[in-house]
Amino acid sequence: xxxxxxxxxxxxxxxxxxxxxxxxxxxxxxxxxxxxxxxxxxxxxxxxxxxxxxxxxxxxxxxxxxxxxxxxxxxxxxxxxxxxxxxxxxxxxxxxxxxxxxxxxxxxxxxxxxxxxxxxxxxxxxxxxxxxxxxxxxxxxxxxxxxxxxxxxxxxxxxxxxxxxxxxxxxxxxxxxxxxxxxxxxxxxxxxxxxxxxxxxxxxxxxxxxxxxxxxxxxxxxxxxxxxxxxxxxxxxxxxxxxxxxxxxxxxxxxxxxxxxxxxxxxxxxxxxxxxxxxxxxxxxxxxxxxxxxxxxxxxxxxxxxxxxxxxxxxxxxxxxxxxxxxxxxxxxxxxxxxxxxxxxxxxxxxxxxxxxxxxxxxxxxxxxxxxxxxxxxxxxxxxxxxxxxxxxxxxxxxxxxxxxxxxxxxxxxxxxxxxxxxxxxxxxxxxxxxxxxxxxxxxxxxxxxxxxxxxxxxxxxxxxxxxxxxxxxxxxxxxxxxxxxxxxxxxxxxxxxxxxxxxxxxxxxxxxxxxxxxxxxxxxxxxxxxxxxxxxxxxxxxxxxxxxxxxxxxxxxxxxxxxxxxxxxxxxxxxxxxxxxxxxxxxxxxxxxxxxxxxxxxxxxxxxxxxxxxxxxxxxxxxxxxxxxxxx
Numbered sequence: 001x002x003x004x005x006x007x008x009x010x011x012x013x014x015x016x017x018x019x020x021x022x023x024x025x026x027x028x029x030x031x032x033x034x035x036x037x038x039x040x041x042x043x044x045x046x047x048x049x050x051x052x053x054x055x056x057x058x059x060x061x062x063x064x065x066x067x068x069x070x071x072x073x074x075x076x077x078x079x080x081x082x083x084x085x086x087x088x089x090x091x092x093x094x095x096x097x098x099x100x101x102x103x104x105x106x107x108x109x110x111x112x113x114x115x116x117x118x119x120x121x122x123x124x125x126x127x128x129x130x131x132x133x134x135x136x137x138x139x140x141x142x143x144x145x146x147x148x149x150x151x152x153x154x155x156x157x158x159x160x161x162x163x164x165x166x167x168x169x170x171x172x173x174x175x176x177x178x179x180x181x182x183x184x185x186x187x188x189x190x191x192x193x194x195x196x197x198x199x200x201x202x203x204x205x206x207x208x209x210x211x212x213x214x215x216x217x218x219x220x221x222x223x224x225x226x227x228x229x230x231x232x233x234x235x236x237x238x239x240x241x242x243x244x245x246x247x248x249x250x251x252x253x254x255x256x257x258x259x260x261x262x263x264x265x266x267x268x269x270x271x272x273x274x275x276x277x278x279x280x281x282x283x284x285x286x287x288x289x290x291x292x293x294x295x296x297x298x299x300x301x302x303x304x305x306x307x308x309x310x311x312x313x314x315x316x317x318x319x320x321x322x323x324x325x326x327x328x329x330x331x332x333x334x335x336x337x338x339x340x341x342x343x344x345x346x347x348x349x350x351x352x353x354x355x356x357x358x359x360x361x362x363x364x365x366x367x368x369x370x371x372x373x374x375x376x377x378x379x380x381x382x383x384x385x386x387x388x389x390x391x392x393x394x395x396x397x398x399x400x401x402x403x404x405x406x407x408x409x410x411x412x413x414x415x416x417x418x419x420x421x422x423x424x425x426x427x428x429x430x431x432x433x434x435x436x437x438x439x440x441x442x443x444x445x446x447x448x449x450x451x452x453x454x455x456x457x458x459x460x461x462x463x464x465x466x467x468x469x470x471x472x473x474x475x476x477x478x479x480x481x482x483x484x485x486x487x488x489x490x491x492x493x494x495x496x497x498x499x500x501x502x503x504x505x506x507x508x509x510x511x512x513x514x515x516x517x518x519x520x521x522x523x524x525x526x527x528x529x530x531x532x533x534x535x536x537x538x539x540x541x542x543x544x545x546x547x548x549x550x551x552x553x554x555x556x557x558x559x560x561x562x563x564x565x566x567x568x569x570x571x572x573x574x575x576x577x578x579x580x581x582x583x584x585x586x587x588x589x590x591x592x593x594x595x596x597x598x599x600x601x602x603x604x605x606x607x608x609x610x611x612x613x614x615x616x617x618x619x620x621x622x623x624x625x626x627x628x629x630x631x632x633x
Contacts, residue, residue, distance in 0.1 A: 071122075073572025076175045078118035078217045078526075079451065080569070082304040083368035086453035086528050088570035092578035093631060094532040098546045098555045104579060104630040105146045107139060111168075112622035113595045114587020118172035118217065118526070118567035119626060121581075124574040125149060125194065127180050128583065128626055132161055132168035134184040138197060142574045146628070150197035152190070160186035160208040163482060165233040166589035166606070167596070169215050171449070172567065176220035177245065183214035189227050189243060201248035205229070205241055210481045212236045219302040221311060221341040224251060228298025228313070232361065233607075235319040235485035238296035238333070242344055252344035256296030256315045256332045257282045263332060264344045271348045272398040273420035281331040290326050293479050295319035296333035300363025300449050303381065304341065305395060311341045312368070312381055312395060314352075316361035321443075322474045322487025324432055329354040334362045336383075338398065348398035353387055353422055357430055358411060358472070359443040359488075360386040365451045367461060368395065371509065382508055384452060384463050386445025387412060387422065390506060404511050406504070407446035407465060408495035411439050430474040430488070442470035442492045443608060444522070444589060451567060453527040453535065455549055460505040460514050462535045462549070464523035467502050469495045470608060490608035500612065503527070503537055505552060515552035521616060524590045526567035528580070536580055538564025540591060541620055544582050544627065560584035562623025563591050563616075577633055585624040594620050 072089045080086050093101070109115065109130030119128040124142040129135070134156055140149040161168055164185060173182040180194050187206035192199055205227065206212035211234020219226045224242040232238065238256035243249065254264040259280050271277050278284070283291055297316040304311050318326055318333035335351035352362040366381040371392065380401065383391040388409030392402040403415040411428040415421065428439050447465035454461050470492045477487030494500045501523040504516035525538035533549045540563040546556040563586030570580050587595035592606040593613040603611035 074123070075121045075569040075571045077120060077219065078172045078174070078567055079301060079303070079365065082306065084301055084303045084365045084451065085367060086451060086526065087455055088528065088530040090530055090570060090572055090578045091532045093530060093534055093580070095534055095548045095550070095555060097631060098532075098534050100631050101546070101556055101558070101580070101629045102632060104628045106628070107137070107146065107148075107626040109135065109137065109583070109585070109624040109626065111135070112585060112624045114167040114169040114591055115566050115583035115585030115624055116169040116171050116588055117583055119569050119581040119583065120173055120175055121569065121571035122175045122194065126581065127173050127175060129170045129173050129182050130624060131170060131585070131587065132156065132185045134170050134182070136173060136180065136182055136190075136192065136197070138194070152192045152197045152199065154184045154188060154190050154202065156184040156186040156188065157208065160213055163208045163211050163231070163234065164213050164215070165231070165484070167587040167592050169588055171215060172217040174218050174220055179245070181218045181220060181225050183216060183218060183227060185213050185215065187212055187214050187229070189214070189218065189225065189248065191225070191245070191248060203243065203248040210234070210236060211483070216299045219304070220245060221304050224341055226302055226311065226341070230297050230299040232295035232297045232316045232319055233484055233486055234482065235293035235295065235479045236297060237292060237294060238298050238315055240298045240313060242341065254337070254339065254344045254346070255282070256298065257286070257291040257294040259283055263346065264339070265346045268340065268345045268347050271350065273350065275329065275354065275419060275421060276331070276349050276351055281329070285328040285331040287327055293319055293485065294326070294330060294333060298363070300361070301365040301451060303366045303368050305368055305379065308379070308396060309340060310338045310347060310395070312336060312338050312366045314362040314364060314366070316363050317356050317359045320477050320485045320487040321359050322432070322477055323355060323357050323430060324474065325477070325487065330356065334360065336362060336366065336393070336398070338395065350393065350398040350400065350420060352385060352391070357424060358439065360445055362386070363449060364447060367452060367454050369454065369508065373401070382454075382461060384447045384461070384465065384506070386441065386447060388441045388446040389415065390511075392508065402511055406463070406506060406513065407467060407502070408440040408469065409446065411441070430472055432474045432476065435471055435473045437471045438469050439472050440469040440495055441466065442468040443490055444468065444492070448524070448589070450524055450565070451526040453529040455529045457531060457533070458505070458549055459509055460507055460549070462527045462529055463504050463506055464525055464527050464537050465502055465504070466522040467495045467499055467518070468492050468522060486607070489604050491603045492608045492612050503547070505549070517547065517552050522590050524565045524588055525582075528568040528570050530570050536568040536570070536582070538566065538568065538582055538584070540564070540586060540616060542584065544568075544584070558627070558629070560623070560627055561621070561625055562586045563594065563620045565591055577630055579628050579630045581626065581628045583626050586620050586622065591620070593617055595622055
């Protein structure tokens with residue numbers, strides 16, 4: 001545990017100075033107890049409706065399908081709910097009092113690598129998974145300082161560390177039915193009892209010696225635990241598997257490449273666009289047997305629509321990066337699947353980037369909302385994609401309704417809405433032995449895996465993302481199992497103004513930015529938003545920030561001990577008060593220069609980050625600390 005008194009003092013100094021700049025509400029008092037009581041009363045009155053009804057914002061904007069199985073004060077999965085909104089209905093912390101936040105407690109995961117896990121909360125327990133060796137911790141929120149209740153050590157194989165493309169990360173656990181589920185770097189899925197941490201089952205799903213790893217957070221739908229693999233940069237073959245929640249037995253596995261019977265494509269499959277129609281496209285759209293090392297890994301986020309009984313998820317880049325080695329569309333990489341969670345059968349697929357040119361994995365979150373269009377309501381999925389476009393897709397059919405640029409983009413000119421195809425710009429296409437300069441967005445994309453948050457109160461999506469371009473040179477490569485299979489040399493740099501990142505609010509209904517905040521480094525943390533009108537996110541140089549959901553004004557910030565690549569969560573503790581949690585610990589792809597101690601004299605270190613991260617390496621240090629904040633009480 002950290003020194004609470006010392007950290008509280010540090011936080012008061014920092015957020016006190018920032019508050020004098022941004023806070024200016026007339027008549028607000030530091031200890032506005034009456035307003036707090038009213039806010040709490042409103043929250044308690046509304047909580048039943050927030051759990052059971054559909055959230056609705058202003059006319060003409062979007063609404064969220066609520067997951068009725070969740071307690072409003074809990075945060076049981078990284079996305080908060082099946083729609084991946086990362087929205088909390090709690091209102092104790094507001095835009096008026098957030099400046100008073102202070103450290104409630106801290107906890108070290110003792111693994112100083114990239115800390116990408118979401119801290120999840122069910123009842124009186126907080127669960128978090130550290131980077132390798134992927135220890136699952138349970139903290140007792142009912143006691144002062146939230147002491148360790150238990151830990152589970154899965155003991156993954158040490159050799160898996162050399163097979164992780166970017167860092168030894170883990171994106172968090174998921175709690176369901178009195179159990180906690182998580183993955184390990186060496187391809188194990190684990191279920192433990194939430195009360196005492198005793199193992200229920202632990203199963204191996206792949207072979208890390210071939211470059212296959214597990215980093216994603218599982219999702220539980222019905223009696224299935226859904227898990228996908230990582231390793232596209234090692235030429236593995238992507239898949240999503242469903243495990244029996246009670247035993248860990250595999251019920252089905254859907255591959256991202258290969259014949260229809262292995263992709264689980266059958267009579268229920270009805271893609272919207274002609275380019276995704278046909279038989280055995282997972283073989284025919286590849287040269288020879290290249291599909292067997294074709295990538296399309298599933299390491300991002302899964303959404304679920306209970307009414308349609310469909311899960312939605314994205315597939316990663318095709319292998320290798322050098323596109324000349326794999327002519328064709330390279331199905332079913334870089335796209336979105338809709339599947340039946342019980343059988344795994346595909347209902348539709350949309351390929352976001354046919355024949356991907358720039359490592360633009362299509363694994364980012366799909367936020368499920370309902371959008372009023374043309375006098376009727378459409379069930380849509382919203383996706384800020386790595387290729388720089390904000391997609392709004394009809395989730396019942398796979399039709400692209402809109403695809404608007406949200407970041408500097410010159411490598412494509414948008415989507416042909418009739419054919420669904422992304423339109424690549426000819427003079428930005430790679431060529432072997434030739435450096436293609438100023439390609440925007442870069443390989444990490446306009447936005448990577450780090451999840452956005454959606455507020456039904458504003459109808460806006462709050463997006464942490466990059467402001468990057470790159471120089472790209474395709475190079476020869478060949479496949480050797482368990483070794484990198486890339487075939488490109490890249491170098492990243494800020495797109496404009498020397499600012500490498502941005503945090504923005506996107507107005508879904510009006511297809512435009514509502515506001516945006518420039519950041520010196522790529523914004524690699526996730527976001528969380530509350531009914532109190534506050535949005536939280538972190539930065540690579542260690543600032544944890546709270547901004548006004550309505551206008552983006554900085555309301556509070558706290559300097560953590562390391563860079564932040566984690567996912568903030570918001571929960572109600574056993575004492576009835578609201579808390580905000582974040583893991584600090586630089587790493588992941590963007591922070592690997594620091595966490596791996598790479599030489600920044602090599603501009604291409606960490607697949608392109610070396611030169612850009614030179615100054616960050618001087619000011620950022622390794623870390624592995626959970627910080628939890630609350631108002632004074």
